[in-house]
Each structure stands twice: as structure tokens, then as C-alpha cells.
Amino acid sequence: MSEKEHAMPDLQTxxxxxxRAAGRFWGEPGREDGGPADEEGRSRQAERFSIExxxxxxxxxxxxxxxxxxxxxxxxxxxxxxxxxxxTTTLLATGMKxxxxxxxxIVDKIDRIGNSTDxxxxxxxxxxxxxxxxxxxxxxxRQYFNIPQLGLSRFYxxxxxxxxxxxxxxxxxxxxxxxxxxxxxxxxxxxxxEKIEELIRSGNLPEDTRAYYxxxxxxxxxxxMNLFQSPEYNxxxxxxxxxxxxxxxxxxxxxxxxxxxxxxPSRKEMEDLCKEVYLLKKKIRSLERANRxx
Amino acid sequence: MEKPKIPVxxxxxxxxxQAEVHQVRVQKxxxxxxxNLDTEIAATPYEVVYEEDRVKLKHYNAVLPSNETMxxxxxxxxxxINRETMLDLQPQRSVVKNFxxxxxxxxxxxxxxxxxxxxxxxxDDHVNGYMDDIxxxxxxxEKVEQINLMGICMGGTFSVIYSALHPHKIKNxxxxxxxxxxDTRQGLLHIWLRWLDADKMIDTFGNMPGDLMxxxxxxxxxxxxxxxxxxxxxxxxxxxxFVENFVRMEKWIxxxxxxxxxTFRQFIKDLYQKNxxxxxxxxxxxxxxxxQKITMPMLNIYAQYDHLVPPEAAEKITGVVGSRDTENVxxxxxxxxxxxxxxxxxxFAPKIINWLxxxxxxxxxxxxxxTESAADRAHHPxxxxxxxxxxxxxxxxxxxKELFFDNLQGKQGIRNHP
Numbered sequence: 001m002s003e004k005e006h007a008m009p010d011l012q013t014x015x016x017x018x019x020r021a022a023g024r025f026w027g028e029p030g031r032e033d034g035g036p037a038d039e040e041g042r043s044r045q046a047e048r049f050s051i052e053x054x055x056x057x058x059x060x061x062x063x064x065x066x067x068x069x070x071x072x073x074x075x076x077x078x079x080x081x082x083x084x085x086x087x088t089t090t091l092l093a094t095g096m097k098x099x100x101x102x103x104x105x106i107v108d109k110i111d112r113i114g115n116s117t118d119x120x121x122x123x124x125x126x127x128x129x130x131x132x133x134x135x136x137x138x139x140x141x142r143q144y145f146n147i148p149q150l151g152l153s154r155f156y157x158x159x160x161x162x163x164x165x166x167x168x169x170x171x172x173x174x175x176x177x178x179x180x181x182x183x184x185x186x187x188x189x190x191x192x193x194e195k196i197e198e199l200i201r202s203g204n205l206p207e208d209t210r211a212y213y214x215x216x217x218x219x220x221x222x223x224x225m226n227l228f229q230s231p232e233y234n235x236x237x238x239x240x241x242x243x244x245x246x247x248x249x250x251x252x253x254x255x256x257x258x259x260x261x262x263x264x265p266s267r268k269e270m271e272d273l274c275k276e277v278y279l280l281k282k283k284i285r286s287l288e289r290a291n292r293x294x
Numbered sequence: 295m296e297k298p299k300i301p302v303x304x305x306x307x308x309x310x311x312q313a314e315v316h317q318v319r320v321q322k323x324x325x326x327x328x329x330n331l332d333t334e335i336a337a338t339p340y341e342v343v344y345e346e347d348r349v350k351l352k353h354y355n356a357v358l359p360s361n362e363t364m365x366x367x368x369x370x371x372x373x374x375i376n377r378e379t380m381l382d383l384q385p386q387r388s389v390v391k392n393f394x395x396x397x398x399x400x401x402x403x404x405x406x407x408x409x410x411x412x413x414x415x416x417x418d419d420h421v422n423g424y425m426d427d428i429x430x431x432x433x434x435x436e437k438v439e440q441i442n443l444m445g446i447c448m449g450g451t452f453s454v455i456y457s458a459l460h461p462h463k464i465k466n467x468x469x470x471x472x473x474x475x476x477d478t479r480q481g482l483l484h485i486w487l488r489w490l491d492a493d494k495m496i497d498t499f500g501n502m503p504g505d506l507m508x509x510x511x512x513x514x515x516x517x518x519x520x521x522x523x524x525x526x527x528x529x530x531x532x533x534x535x536f537v538e539n540f541v542r543m544e545k546w547i548x549x550x551x552x553x554x555x556x557t558f559r560q561f562i563k564d565l566y567q568k569n570x571x572x573x574x575x576x577x578x579x580x581x582x583x584x585x586q587k588i589t590m591p592m593l594n595i596y597a598q599y600d601h602l603v604p605p606e607a608a609e610k611i612t613g614v615v616g617s618r619d620t621e622n623v624x625x626x627x628x629x630x631x632x633x634x635x636x637x638x639x640x641x642f643a644p645k646i647i648n649w650l651x652x653x654x655x656x657x658x659x660x661x662x663x664x665t666e667s668a669a670d671r672a673h674h675p676x677x678x679x680x681x682x683x684x685x686x687x688x689x690x691x692x693x694x695k696e697l698f699f700d701n702l703q704g705k706q707g708i709r710n711h712p
Contacts, residue, residue, distance in 0.1 A: 184517075207304040207305055217521065241490075242494070245495060
């Protein structure tokens with residue numbers, strides 16, 4: 001063996017020596033005669049148990065270290081170091097590919113969102129924005145809440161997702177409905193401007209400020225009446241109520257799940273009980289009446 | 295000098311004057327709002343004489359001696375929406391006080407506040423259950439064979455149904471702002487409720503929430519009910535009686551019990567959507583509600599400007615019942631104004647009182663067969679069989695008759711059957 005070889009032992013030898021040393025070192029506490037447990041009485045039983053558990057763990061580690069110090073295992077270990085860069089590259093490449101695919105999916109979605117908004121006009125931006133958002137939500141976002149859930153808690157998670165979905169739909173419907181309710185105000189302001197211009201032209205502008213308010217509230221009332229008779233309003237009102245009911249029903253299902261963990265009856269149980277009481281009372285009442293008539 | 299097109303100086307002068315007025319008003323309003331306000335409603339004394347579940351029966355203490363009180367008691371059935379306290383909202387405009395001071399022996403149903411357990415109660419439970427039990431109780435308590443029945447709004451619809459199913463217990467029927475014909479586009483409510491998915495709503499809510507209904511009522515005219523009304527309050531908040539009455543009305547209007555779910559479902563589907571009552575096809579508790587069985591005299595009062603029960607929804611009933619003695623009266627007011635406006639206080643209650651007194655002496659044999667047809671029934675003209683009771687309008691409301699009829703609009707008088 002050359003001087004250089006003595007000074008710098010090869011990697012395999014070094015690892016083997018280290019593993020043997022580790023095996024000897026970690027093996028020490030595992031010996032039955034070396035533990036303090038033998039010297040202690042019953043009062044230190046708990047301490048002995050923990051030491052025994054530690055000793056068992058050390059034995060396992062010793063066994064693994066010893067096995068790993070075998071030449072064949074060492075070869076396998078050293079080969080790992082040479083293929084590690086390849087593995088890393090493959091993992092990274094797969095991750096990046098997935099990431100870019102996801103990015104592309106999002107870009108596609110944004111592109112479709114752009115197509116949706118194109119079809120709406122800019123001159124009615126408030127209403128169109130809400131409609132666009134509603135359409136985008138229905139086509140592009142809603143599906144995420146319908147991804148099938150797995151495992152033990154799948155039903156609970158599904159109900160949470162459904163509630164979030166229904167909440168989003170209700171919020172959108174409510175925003176559209178409130179926007180419709182705002183229209184009479186906008187229109188009445190425009191009409192007031194026209195009316196004031198007309199009054200200026202005719203020189204009949206009222207001096208009393210209250211007259212302006214009376215004029216405005218009358219116009220506003222007229223616009224509301226027109227709106228309330230319109231099919232658009234009735235449709236929006238219907239959709240909002242539907243969405244509210246769907247959301248409340250979904251929320252109620254989650255609350256029922258929560259109630260199951262508490263020592264209180266659920267709504268379903270109470271409903272069954274109420275119905276039984278109702279039917280019983282009805283029966284008693286009819287019997288009482290029949291008895292009275294007899 | 296030519297008048298300027300925009301009288302800026304006058305407008306600004308007016309604004310300045312208004313600012314001063316407002317400042318004084320706010321100072322006075324502070325005293326009013328921070329002072330003692332009498333906003334009590336339903337202050338007329340009564341006694342709860344019957345209770346069943348959430349339902350109570352109020353009997354108002356008579357203010358006249360018994361020999362001046364009508365023998366046939368009047369049972370008032372209010373709607374399940376809002377509360378019967380509206381008939382006794384403020385001392386000066388109380389239908390209850392008006393009735394009592396004119397010798398009416400007054401009972402009133404208080405439907406109470408339905409809870410979740412009441413969601414299964416149907417129209418049948420209200421009409422053939424609670425109402426019938428109450429009528430039986432009153433008949434027994436007063437030792438009479440028939441009562442006078444007065445229904446208000448939805449309570450009127452219940453009263454019509456009750457009178458058709460139990461005609462032998464009802465001497466005279468009075469309906470006020472009572473929806474019976476639902477095939478109309480006059481009121482927004484009729485338009486909106488036509489598409490309402492009552493099944494889904496009740497499956498979701500259990501009972502129909504009072505607050506949700508109130509929100510719907512406000513939406514019927516938001517400009518007036520959500521803006522103008524409160525502007526009016528701000529302009530009058532230095533006026534103590536105005537503030538007291540305003541608060542009383544607010545107390546009543548937002549005191550909205552929930553409506554039992556199954557009753558609401560049935561009311562919307564069978565009445566608002568299918569219009570079964572006026573078409574004489576309604577079935578309640580397995581029994582056909584045959585309007586031809588309503589053979590007792592009927593007074594039907596409604597309001598010209600009612601946005602909830604428009605005239606078209608209320609006036610047709612007298613044309614389809616079996617009675618030969620029916621009268622439609624249309625007052626120049628709205629759904630609530632009919633009971634609380636100062637103008638109609640002089641018309642509404644006096645009309646009912648006089649009509650009931652005029653019909654008090656009508657003989658009605660007890661225990662009559664329900665199936666007896668209208669044609670078979672003998673009609674007996676009004677006669678006063680209680681000497682202590684003044685039945686003529688001239689004697690009791692001398693000088694008011696002319697005014698009363700001048701203020702009425704639309705149809706009135708005894709209808710002639712073909």
C-alpha cells in the first residue's frame with residue numbers, strides 16, 4: 001500500500017469503518033447488563049421502560065448499520081451517488097412539465113374568460129361585468145368544487161365544497177339582483193336632469209327644495225313599478241331566491257354534520273319528533289271531537 | 295323686469311330658511327326622542343279566555359252595560375301574517391275601541407308565533423282545528439247558537455272557508471281586504487307569487503320567515519316604504535304625537551311571526567297559483583269548500599288603493615257565494631289605511647257596526663244541515679230584537695251617514711241576484 005493510500009483510504013473503507021464504529025457505539029446501550037434499569041426497583045419502572053424502548057431502537061439501528069457495512073450493500077449505496085443527478089433531473093423535469101401544463105390550462109381558461117367578456121358591451125359595464133362573472137364562474141371555476149373527493153371524510157368535504165359553490169352562485173345572483181334594484185335610481189337621476197332642464201327652459205323652476213324631492217321620488221316610484229313588472233326582474237328575483245334556498249340547504253347539511261359531533265338532536269331528528277307529535281295531537285283532537293259529538 | 299329662468303336667489307333664500315327651520319326642528323326632535331314616548335300598542339284591556347297550543351283567544355272587556363251590548367258575539371280572525379294588534383294600534387284610531395263603545399261583544403284570535411314544531415300545520419288545522427274549537431268555545435261561553443265572524447286579509451280567506459264548511463255556526467260574515475280571487479295581475483304580489491316555488495321554499499325554511507315576507511312587502515314599493523316614509527319621519531320628528539304613532543306603526547309592521555310552512559305552501563299553491571277557492575274547487579281537510587254553502591249575510595270591505603289585495607282580488611267573492619244578502623264596500627284608502635287612517639276610522643268601523651246591528655235580529659235556526667242550498671234558505675229582514683241596542687245608523691251615528699256614504703267609492707248596497 002503506497003503512502004498516499006495510507007494517508008487517504010478509499011471511500012468504501014472509510015464508510016465501512018464508520019458504519020462498524022457506529023454499530024459498536026449504538027450497540028452499547030442495548031446490552032442488558034449495561035442499563036441502569038437492572039439496579040432500580042419498581043418505583044423506577046417507567047424509566048426502565050423508556051430505556052428499554054431506546055435500547056430496542058438502538059438494536060435496530062445497529063442491525064441496519066451492520067447490514068449496510070456488508071460489501072454488497074456498500075456497492076449499492078455508492079452506486080446511488082452516481083445515479084442521483086439523473087434521478088434529480090428526471091423528477092425536476094416531470095415537475096416542470098406538470099407545472100407548465102397547469103400554466104397552459106390557466107392561460108387557456110383566461111383566454112376563454114376573455115372570449116366571454118368580449119361578447120358583452122362596454123356601455124353597460126356594471127350589468128355586463130356581473131353577467132360575465134356569472135358565466136365565467138359557471139364554465140371555468142365551478143368544476144373545481146365538483147372534483148370527486150376521496151377517503152373517509154369524502155362526504156363531509158363534498159358538502160363543504162357544495163356549500164362554497166352555492167355561496168358563490170348566491171353571491172353572484174344577489175349582486176345581479178341588487179344591480180337591477182339600482183337601475184331605477186340611475187334612471188330617475190337622468191330623468192330629473194331632463195325635467196330640470198325643461199323647467200329651466202320654461203322658467204318654472206320651483207323655489208322650494210322639497211318640490212325637487214317630491215318630483216324625484218315620484219319618478220323613482222314610477223321606475224320601480226316598471227321594473228317590478230318586467231320579466232327580467234322577475235327572472236332575477238326567482239334566480240336569487242333559488243340560489244339563496246340552495247345555499248341555505250347546503251349550509252344546513254354542513255351544520256348537521258357538525259351537530260352529529262355534539263350531544264344534541266339534529267334537525268332531522270327534531271323534525272321526525274315534531275311530526276309524530278303533530279300527528280298524535282291531530283288524532284287526539286279528532287277522537288275528542290268524535291267523543292263530544294257522541 | 296323679466297322673471298329669471300333660474301331663480302337662484304330665491305332658491306338660496308329658501309335653502310337658508312329651511313336650514314334655520316331644520317336646526318330648530320332638530321333641537322325639538324332631540325327633546326322629543328329623548329323624552330318619554332307613549333308607543334304602547336294594543337292597550338285596550340282584554341282577557342285571554344281560551345288557549346290551544348300557540349293560539350290564544352282574547353275577549354275584550356265590555357265598556358257598555360250588558361243590556362246595550364249585542365247578544366251575538368263578534369269573532370275577529372286576523373291573518374297569519376303580522377299581528378292582530380293593528381286593530382288597536384293607537385287609542386284615537388282603534389277599531390277595537392270603536393267596536394266596544396258601540397256595544398259589540400268582541401273576541402279576537404291571536405295566532406301567536408309559530409315555531410319550528412308548527413311547520414306541519416295546514417289550512418285545515420287552522421280552520422277546522424283552531425278556528426272551529428274557538429267558535430265552539432265562544433258558542434258555549436256566550437250561550438248562543440251562532441256567532442258573527444269577521445276575517446281580515448288571510449284571516450278573511452280562512453273565514454270564508456270556515457263559513458262554507460260550518461255555515462250553521464255563523465250568523466253574519468264580514469270580510470275585510472280579503473283575497474279570494476287570485477287570478478289578477480293588479481297587484482305585484484299576485485304576479486310574483488305565481489312563479490314562486492313554494493315547495494322548495496318551505497323545504498328550505500320550514501316555516502315561511504316573517505322577516506323575509508316583510509322584505510318582500512317593502513320591495514312592493516321601495517320608493518315610498520323605504521325612502522319617503524323615513525323622510526316624512528325626519529320632517530316630523532319634532533312632533534311628539536307623530537313620532538309616537540310612527541313608532542307604533544313601526545312596531546306593528548315589523549312584528550312578523552313566521553307562517554307555518556304547510557299552510558304557506560297550500561295557500562300559495564292552491565290559492566295564488568291554482569285559484570281554487572273562487573273556482574269552487576278547493577278541498578280542505580278532505581272536504582269540498584262549496585261557496586254556495588255561504589248563505590249567511592256577507593259584508594265585504596276592500597280598499598281602492600290596496601297594493602296587496604287589489605279590488606279585483608277581493609270584490610268577486612260576493613258574486614259566487616250562496617247568500618242573497620251580500621254587500622261590497624270599497625274604501626278610498628290602502629291595505630293598512632283601512633284600519634288606521636283617521637279618515638277611514640269614520641267609515642270602516644261604523645259601517646261594520648251598523649251592518650251587524652242591522653242584521654242582529656235575523657233569525658237563524660241552529661243545527662241546520664250543511665247541505666241546505668241557498669235557494670232553500672229563507673231570508674229574514676233585519677229587525678231589532680234587543681231594545682237596548684240601537685241598530686239604526688241615524689240613532690247611533692246621526693249625521694255621519696251622509697259623510698260615510700259620500701266617502702265611499704265603488705259598489706255598495708244589497709246585491710240583487712239574477
